[in-house]
Amino acid sequence: xxxQLPIILGMVIGIIAVAxxxxxxxGMRGIKTTLEGWALVLAAAAFVxxxxxxxxxxxxxxxxxxxxxxxxxxxxxxxxxMMLTGVAWHTFGGERANxxxxxxxxxxxxxxxIKISAARDLALIQIGNDAPLDAATWRKQGGQVAVKAExxxxxxxxxxxxxxxxxxxxxTILLHAGEVATVKxxxxxxxxxxxxxxxxxxxxxxxxxNATMFALLAxxxxxxxxxxxxxxxxxxxxxxxxxxxxxxxxxxxGGYISDFFPDLRNWILSIPNNAGRRAIMIGAALGAVVTGxxxxxxxxxxxxxxx
Amino acid sequence: MADxxxxxxxxxxxxxxxxxxxxxxxxxxxxxxxxxxxxxxPYKASPMVKSLYYTIEELEPGDExxxxxxxxxxxxxELQPFLEALMLQLKRKNIKMVFATTWYSAPPLxxxxxxxxxxxxxxxxxxxxxxxxxxxxxxxxFVWLGFREGRExxxxxxxxxxxxxxxxxxxxxxxxxxxPMMQGYKQLKDxxxxxxxxAGYPGVKEYVQQVQARYNLRMVGACTAVSTTEYTPYxxxxxxxxxxxxxxxxxxxxxxxxxxxxxxxxxxVLNAGYLVVILAIIxxxxxxxxxxxxxxxxxx
Amino acid sequence: xxTLPLVDLLGYWLGIFLTLSxxxxxxxxxxxxxxxxxxxxxxxxxxxxxxxxxxxxxPKLVGELGMGHWLALIxxxxxxxxxxxxxxxxxxxxxxxxLAFVVAFYAGLQxxxxxxxxxxxxxxxxxxxxxxxxxxxxxxxxxxxxxxxLPPAVVDGIIKQRAQKPFTSLGQIADMPDLSAANRADVRxxxxxIVGLDSHASIEPGRVNAFGTFSQILLFLGLIAxxxxxxxxxxxxxxxxxxxxxxxxILMIGFGASFGYTVMGRLALMIGRIQEIRGDTMPSAVxxxxxxPWVALASIIIIVGGIVAWELLxxxxxxxxxxxxxxxxxxxxxxxxxxxxxxxxxxx
Numbered sequence: 001x002x003x004q005l006p007i008i009l010g011m012v013i014g015i016i017a018v019a020x021x022x023x024x025x026x027g028m029r030g031i032k033t034t035l036e037g038w039a040l041v042l043a044a045a046a047f048v049x050x051x052x053x054x055x056x057x058x059x060x061x062x063x064x065x066x067x068x069x070x071x072x073x074x075x076x077x078x079x080x081x082m083m084l085t086g087v088a089w090h091t092f093g094g095e096r097a098n099x100x101x102x103x104x105x106x107x108x109x110x111x112x113x114i115k116i117s118a119a120r121d122l123a124l125i126q127i128g129n130d131a132p133l134d135a136a137t138w139r140k141q142g143g144q145v146a147v148k149a150e151x152x153x154x155x156x157x158x159x160x161x162x163x164x165x166x167x168x169x170x171x172t173i174l175l176h177a178g179e180v181a182t183v184k185x186x187x188x189x190x191x192x193x194x195x196x197x198x199x200x201x202x203x204x205x206x207x208x209x210n211a212t213m214f215a216l217l218a219x220x221x222x223x224x225x226x227x228x229x230x231x232x233x234x235x236x237x238x239x240x241x242x243x244x245x246x247x248x249x250x251x252x253x254g255g256y257i258s259d260f261f262p263d264l265r266n267w268i269l270s271i272p273n274n275a276g277r278r279a280i281m282i283g284a285a286l287g288a289v290v291t292g293x294x295x296x297x298x299x300x301x302x303x304x305x306x307x
Numbered sequence: 308m309a310d311x312x313x314x315x316x317x318x319x320x321x322x323x324x325x326x327x328x329x330x331x332x333x334x335x336x337x338x339x340x341x342x343x344x345x346x347x348x349p350y351k352a353s354p355m356v357k358s359l360y361y362t363i364e365e366l367e368p369g370d371e372x373x374x375x376x377x378x379x380x381x382x383x384x385e386l387q388p389f390l391e392a393l394m395l396q397l398k399r400k401n402i403k404m405v406f407a408t409t410w411y412s413a414p415p416l417x418x419x420x421x422x423x424x425x426x427x428x429x430x431x432x433x434x435x436x437x438x439x440x441x442x443x444x445x446x447x448x449f450v451w452l453g454f455r456e457g458r459e460x461x462x463x464x465x466x467x468x469x470x471x472x473x474x475x476x477x478x479x480x481x482x483x484x485x486x487p488m489m490q491g492y493k494q495l496k497d498x499x500x501x502x503x504x505x506a507g508y509p510g511v512k513e514y515v516q517q518v519q520a521r522y523n524l525r526m527v528g529a530c531t532a533v534s535t536t537e538y539t540p541y542x543x544x545x546x547x548x549x550x551x552x553x554x555x556x557x558x559x560x561x562x563x564x565x566x567x568x569x570x571x572x573x574x575x576v577l578n579a580g581y582l583v584v585i586l587a588i589i590x591x592x593x594x595x596x597x598x599x600x601x602x603x604x605x606x607x
Numbered sequence: 608x609x610t611l612p613l614v615d616l617l618g619y620w621l622g623i624f625l626t627l628s629x630x631x632x633x634x635x636x637x638x639x640x641x642x643x644x645x646x647x648x649x650x651x652x653x654x655x656x657x658x659x660x661x662x663x664x665x666p667k668l669v670g671e672l673g674m675g676h677w678l679a680l681i682x683x684x685x686x687x688x689x690x691x692x693x694x695x696x697x698x699x700x701x702x703x704x705x706l707a708f709v710v711a712f713y714a715g716l717q718x719x720x721x722x723x724x725x726x727x728x729x730x731x732x733x734x735x736x737x738x739x740x741x742x743x744x745x746x747x748x749x750x751x752x753x754x755x756x757l758p759p760a761v762v763d764g765i766i767k768q769r770a771q772k773p774f775t776s777l778g779q780i781a782d783m784p785d786l787s788a789a790n791r792a793d794v795r796x797x798x799x800x801i802v803g804l805d806s807h808a809s810i811e812p813g814r815v816n817a818f819g820t821f822s823q824i825l826l827f828l829g830l831i832a833x834x835x836x837x838x839x840x841x842x843x844x845x846x847x848x849x850x851x852x853x854x855x856x857i858l859m860i861g862f863g864a865s866f867g868y869t870v871m872g873r874l875a876l877m878i879g880r881i882q883e884i885r886g887d888t889m890p891s892a893v894x895x896x897x898x899x900p901w902v903a904l905a906s907i908i909i910i911v912g913g914i915v916a917w918e919l920l921x922x923x924x925x926x927x928x929x930x931x932x933x934x935x936x937x938x939x940x941x942x943x944x945x946x947x948x949x950x951x952x953x954x955x
Contacts, residue, residue, distance in 0.1 A: 015715070043460065044659035214381040238860050255349075273860065282726055303710045459713060
């Protein structure tokens with residue numbers, strides 16, 4: 001029974017997933033939508049399981065002080081820091097306001113004024129559709145501006161796009177003649193997946209490392225081309241000949257020498273490449289259909305493990 | 308690195324054994340030199356990229372497109388230039404955009420692209436002769452739906468019910484029912500064009516398999532060079548109306564849009580890189596044939 | 608913008624340093640590379656967990672349960688079963704349920720997806736008429752004219768012009784009034800007898816594109832030959848053997864094209880790193896503050912110095928036990944890189 005019930009479950013789910021395509025009833029679509037949501041949850045949870053597994057594998061190595069164990073400490077520490085900074089701590093205990101507006105009468109029947117003070121020097125201050133000014137320049141210009149009476153004036157205080165992870169302050173102020181609005185802002189530094197620290201770690205550790213890991217391949221492909229690609233037979237010669245012609249056709253210098261090379265590249269892509277790819281696609285698709293049906297019908301059980 | 312008995316070995320044997328780090332160095336020099344001494348070799352757009360460009364040009368102002376940005380930092384050199392040119396072409400035609408992603412590593416990149424390319428006018432580079440760009444307003448001109456894990460399932464779900472896939476909210480929490488530009492756009496087939504910028508799996512192929520064929524969507528794609536040859540059958544069968552593959556495809560597209568930038572610069576550098584690989588293949592085979600002939604002579 | 612905050616400036620410098628640390632692997636596996644690699648893996652894990660939780664698990668599981676949608680208990684149960692499988696060998700059998708669900712569901716999606724896209728549409732295209740007729744510009748509809756690869760403005764011009772007077776030569780297309788200089792140049796540049804406009808278009812119906820027809824026939828025959836190669840229920844001897852061999856040749860030409868594009872892809876990745884270090888991919892105001900090339904030079908000096916010191920320390924240290932993984936030059940190809948030529952570090 002330990003295997004029978006999961007097989008039956010798979011059969012039901014698989015039949016619904018296939019049949020929905022052919023059964024236009026809205027109930028069927030609703031069931032599939034629900035199942036899709038569950039599949040998304042499971043797919044996401046699989047990553048959580050992967051993280052648990054990483055800890056399960058690396059922690060014993062640290063405890064036993066196996067070779068390179070300090071690097072495992074770095075690994076787990078970085079994972080912990082990234083997870084902790086990804087929690088939206090700033091929302092715990094209620095959201096903090098990014099600013100406040102106080103309106104009071106100024107002296108005399110003067111044009112209404114908006115005074116803005118920003119706690120962060122790099123913050124940009126924008127009144128209406130005017131170009132934003134940084135807080136330091138705003139202060140130098142007096143820290144206030146006259147606006148039209150009886151007209152709603154939008155005020156926006158935000159950090160420059162290069163400095164991510166801060167809230168922004170938006171307000172729409174309606175002033176009468178002689179009134180002065182004093183706006184004080186202190187933009188909250190966000191935590192969480194769009195927070196300052198989390199984004200910093202992504203931009204300056206994850207992104208460069210991710211890109212560079214793959215960039216190493218540029219060198220390895222040149223090394224492989226020199227050491228491993230041998231024209232041992234007709235097939236290998238065709239492969240390498242085609243590769244060289246496509247590379248020449250793709251390079252700007254190939255087109256500069258003659259239109260023949262890019263045209264040849266386009267022809268190779270359209271005809272022999274498509275012929276082979278189509279055959280692989282059709283073959284793989286037939287295989288996928290057969291394997292899928294075997295899984296759904298319970299004939300294929302290897303993914304369920306042994307008893 | 309040197310072998311003290313080198314002088315006793317035939318040059319073909321020595322070259323077969325020599326340290327691959329010299330090849331790495333040759334490649335490094337080949338990539339760096341064009342940055343210092345650019346050649347700016349002119350190039351033409353291929354039919355697939357032209358077709359992509361013209362398909363987007365056929366859109367009317369006010370049309371709405373769905374853009375799936377499925378990439379990561381590693382694929383940015385190939386796809387980011389395409390994306391910049393794409394945003395320019397769409398914005399200058401006043402096309403509304405709905406963004407989503409199925410890659411977990413994409414959201415910060417998408418948010419950066421939105422703030423730099425969508426919410427601000429894109430700066431022209433060089434002698435740009437096109438219409439000036441403008442800043443788009445969130446939830447009025449564009450919507451960012453966010454990321455959902457699930458690969459084929461999430462793509463199928465978007466084709467089935469886009470709103471439910473994203474829990475009826477944009478990424479910033481705004482209910483989709485309160486966003487005017489989302490009204491009437493509940494499935495992917497409601498959009499005038501689906502644009503997939505895909506770095507791998509899931510990407511262009513999964514969109515074609517799960518939704519293009521089923522809903523007969525108008526779809527174009529941009530992909531990394533590695534995947535290009537896999538997707539050309541879809542272009543030939545009309546399932547994709549255009550395809551920009553790799554840095555070369557992005558450079559061609561930049562040229563058509565009229566804003567040559569990093570892909571055009573990179574395309575120039577590709578000349579030298581290709582030369583190193585082609586020479587490596589040729590020399591490697593010369594060494595192979597010479598040593599094979601020597602061994603054949605020794606046996607005789 | 609005025610000045611980048613110091614923490615962001617340090618961030619850019621750290622990114623450049625990590626980039627070069629990883630590139631130092633090209634010399635040999637070393638502590639700088641290992642540190643960068645492990646930091647990267649750790650940051651990736653933390654990042655993925657946060658993304659998956661906030662984007663999927665929270666709205667679709669926690670949120671649903673919070674709103675009292677008790678049907679969400681089913682995916683919760685499946686998730687817990689999956690976690691039990693990971694943590695316990697004794698109760699690992701419960702993990703079969705979520706596995707059965709996911710595998711069967713995705714199998715169902717795949718069946719529908721590949722049937723229509725990879726079989727249906729591709730076979731339909733393969734069965735297209737092999738005779739490649741040229742498009743008659745005087746009678747073709749808009750879609751057919753568009754498929755010639757002409758700009759939309761030129762297509763519109765053709766439709767407008769031929770209504771007044773049919774074309775008597777293809778050269779008249781480029782001479783149409785009201786065409787922009789770019790479009791005119793585009794049309795003139797696309798002319799060509801074998802693969803250009805002249806091979807696909809004509810001014811009268813029924814003309815055949817000879818090279819195009821040959822290509823379509825080759826496309827069809829190549830497809831059949833490659834499919835026969837993959838059919839292993841019959842021995843590949845005699846005629847079948849020869850056709851199968853031709854199929855292999857077609858496949859090899861396609862794989863060669865793939866290799867050519869793969870080279871482009873790999874080169875682009877490295878080109879992108881150089882562009883980032885130079886500051887070409889960031890706003891100029893930021894690049895001017897980061898001074899990427901100088902930081903790169905400083906990083907290279909630090910890394911080279913560090914590796915030299917590490918090598919000296921290693922050579923002075925007493926010999927350890929059996930070797931732990933090759934990281935030297937000549938003989939380390941297989942130890943340093945797997946069959947795809949990708950680096951294999953020491954992280955689990």
